Amino acid sequence: MAPQLVDQYGRPISTAALKKEQAAPTMMGVRRPNTEHQASGLTPAKLGRLLRTSLQGDPEAYLALAEDMEERDLHYAGVLSSRKLQVAGLEITVDAASDAAADVENADMIRAFIERDAFETELVDILDAIGKGFSATEIIWETSESQWEPVALKWRDPRWFRFADEDGETPLLRDVGGDQPLAPYKWVFHQAKVKSGLPIRGGIARAVCWTFLFKSFTGKDWAIFCEAYGQPLRLGKWGEGASEKDKEVLLQAVANIGVDYSAIVPASMSVEFVKADIAGSHELYEKRSDWLDRQVSKLVLGQTGTTDMSGSSGYAQAKVHDGVKADIERSDARQLAATLNRDLVRPYIDLNKGPQKAYPKIRIGRPEEVDLEKWMKNVQTFVAMGGKVGMSTVRDKIGIEDPGADEELLVSPGRQAPPADNQEQDPPQPSPRSQPRRAVQRVAAPAAQADAIDTAIDDILAEDGWEPMVGPMIEGLEEKLAAAAGLDDARRILADHLQQMDVEALADRLARAAFAARLAGIGDDELSDEA
Structure with a gap:
């Protein structure tokens, strides 16, 4: 009897549960695709209430607000998208556990999956955790050819999840019949450790929400200022004996003049225009909005050089601030690789090959920059001193593949190309005068x-x-x-x-x-x- 598969937490694997979607959306249940927009009518009191309830086991409203912020605040959406796309576009490599044929085959399986066109988009969905603190991506398994193949990684709305009250860390799926634990080998559950603490407090959105609130007030006041700036004061006057209804008619007429510049009033009433000598400026609103945006840039990207070029000092500073800061990018990439190795690589190998002593590893990051000219000179010196260097090592470093059996070879001037592997050649006969x-x-x-x-x-x-x-x-x-x-x-x-x-x-x-x-x-x- 084949041994019972268990996940990294020791939970037994149910292959029947893997063949159906656990978190498919429903119109009548708690996992509805539509959502309420918490950003509408947001006040300090409402925001404080959302943050408190998210810590008390009900993060749905807070997560809906986090989604609204990415849609309504263009600056926050831009810098957050830049951070996610930067990491999702990094080079991905797969290291085999060893040179054994079985380990190499396991690594090839993982490489074939990550080379799919949709994988980069799926990485962006997994990196949704940077903003909200966590992301839950369901693995869709396909078994038509008696093999377990992950055909898709589906993003699931974070509003459909909460954390266990006992520890605040164990993810649970909301359901009509009660919260359910996530099925083993069915989920890529990624936590972005932007800050230490509980997962619900680890996302960037929790810090940005206050900036979003203050900026929305500033934007509203700015819009009112722009609409009223330069308009003359419209003064309505009513005669003696005017009723409350007459006053309402006059007020409506004065208001309409500012919109469509036409109104009618009774003969007993009048409207006067007072010249607007206003010396105001929009500079205060602009400076406040820009300052708030810079704080968001510092939080998300670690710098402002790539988002606010007005304060930059030219090309040198732009190079320093190019893209996401290296330390932030490296941390995001390593966290993402660790999650994929735990929640994707191991299940994929176990379901097809059984438990292994060692598994291939996904690595995400920028390739190491090497001065090839200097490196080759060091190799030549090392070999001249009697050292031994494998030809495959040199080829891998300079990016040259092994030549084919029938491929014509390049040789140094004055030397004869060696015969191909499939060609026979008589051993050379030494000349009589060359006998030492x-x-x-x-x-x-x-x-x-x-x-x-x-x-x-x-x-x-x-x-x-x-x-x-x-x-x-x-x-x-x-x-x-x-x-x-x-x-x-x-x-x-x-x-x-x-x-x-x-x-x-x-x-x-x-x-x-x-x-x-x-x-x-x-x-x-x-x-x-x-x-």
Whole structure:
């Protein structure tokens, strides 16, 4: 019998529950697609009440307000969208758990899913948690080919969820029959840790809502000012004995004059226009609105340079503030990757392959910027000193794929291209004049035969090559250092030995190797110890 699957919390998995949508919207239940607009008629008292009830287990009204703010405040909508799109557009890589064939196959499954065209849009939906503190995305599984395939990640309205009263952290789905826990392996539940605390208090919207309220008051007053600015004062007068109804008619007539510039009044009444000598300005309203917007930019993006260019100092500052700040972007990306690894990667692998000891990992972020020219020079120096570097490592770093079996290869000038893997080639026969007096051990490079200088280096670095050169130079040094009384004494011994050491063997060997290499290069011949 196959072992019972459990999720990361130890809850058993019901495959029957995975095949149907748990949070589909309903017109008659509590998960209605329509919503009340809490931003209408918002006052400080109403806002305070919404925030308190959200902490008491009923966040529906607060979450509806958070949605209204993204629709009504253009600045908040712009900077929040910029932050979400910045993270959703980062490069996504999948690392296999190991080089084993099974782990590589698991990683390929995840890569195939994230390469779907809809995945970036689904990431934007998951990142809705940045504003509201959390997001719940339902995984739609498809099993028509006896395999579990996540065909879509559906965003679900946060108003349909609340948190358990016991801890304020366990998410529950609202339902007519009572709140339900989220089905295991059915949800990508993402919490954006913008600040520490309960999930309902972790979103940006909770801090922005007060700014939204004050800005709405400023905008309303600004609109009234703009409508009345420059208009003359309309003064209505009524005669003696005018009734209350006559006064209402006069008031309505005076008001209409400001709208359609026409009105009728009884002959016993009159309307006078008083010239408007107003010295007001809209600057106060504009400055207040801009200041509030800058505070929102600091909260959402960590800076104002990309949203308020009036205070920037040119290209240098724009580069510093380009896009989302790196620390915010990196934090959002890592939190998102952790959620996907927990709620998507593991269920996908477990349902198809069973529990694994290790799982592939999704990584989201900017690729590491490497100076390839400097890196290649370091590799060349390292190899020249005898170090070993895998060809696949170099290809991956510079972004070159492995060549095909029948593909024509590029080679260095003066070298012959190696044969293809599927072609046979007789081993080269050495020329009689190229037979060395002493056998020289050589290691052929995979792409081209080692030249004379490479062979000379290998010969000198061999054990029987360097000892005769270095031996005379260090002869007796070990005994002298062993008798040294201290560090200063050892330094004096080294200085004296440096002036007296025998370098004749080293100089002779290097001169012979250089001369032989030059002759081999001129004659296009094998390297020999003999000149």
